[in-house]
Amino acid sequence: EVAWLTDYFRSAQRPPPDIWISSLVSCHAADPIGPAASAALGIPYVLVQPSIPTAGTASGNDGADRLRRTIAGADATIVFSTAQAESFRQMLPEQDDRLVLLPPFIDLSRLAPVVRRRVALRAALSRQHRIRLDVPWLIAAGPMSSDAHLDSFRVVARAAVLASAL
Numbered sequence: 001e002v003a004w005l006t007d008y009f010r011s012a013q014r015p016p017p018d019i020w021i022s023s024l025v026s027c028h029a030a031d032p033i034g035p036a037a038s039a040a041l042g043i044p045y046v047l048v049q050p051s052i053p054t055a056g057t058a059s060g061n062d063g064a065d066r067l068r069r070t071i072a073g074a075d076a077t078i079v080f081s082t083a084q085a086e087s088f089r090q091m092l093p094e095q096d097d098r099l100v101l102l103p104p105f106i107d108l109s110r111l112a113p114v115v116r117r118r119v120a121l122r123a124a125l126s127r128q129h130r131i132r133l134d135v136p137w138l139i140a141a142g143p144m145s146s147d148a149h150l151d152s153f154r155v156v157a158r159a160a161v162l163a164s165a166l
Contacts, residue, residue, distance in 0.1 A: 005040075068092075
């Protein structure tokens with residue numbers, strides 16, 4: 001698959017994607033394509049909410065070792081809880097600079113000063129994460145495996161509507 005993907009972009013004279021994002025990677029569901037494809041295409045590899053084992057549950061099996069190597073090789077790892085962030089720091093303390101903690105709920109009262117500095121902050125994020133400024137940025141979320149997840153995303157959607165008025 002990696003060879004096919006890289007050949008596809010090179011032979012079709014298309015630019016490669018700007019970034020490769022994989023989500024919900026775990027000891028049982030590794031990402032065998034993402035790290036190699038992103039390296040071959042010369043693009044960042046980002047993990048979103050990987051299943052990071054806690055210090056007490058981490059084992060030396062092949063799946064856990066493969067997961068650790070995948071996370072260690074990622075340009076960034078995005079997690080949504082402080083518990084996941086702490087597990088990441090315990091597993092890979094030398095790579096704390098690649099950890100991005102995004103709490104699932106945003107205090108909108110803290111956004112007003114940020115919105116006023118949007119242009120400068122967006123430019124800084126663009127430089128830091130090598131994201132093009134001339135294209136829309138996409139935030140994606142999923143999956144919704146329960147009514148609680150669906151309710152959470154409804155809250156996020158309502159918050160986004162409120163934030164759009166700032």
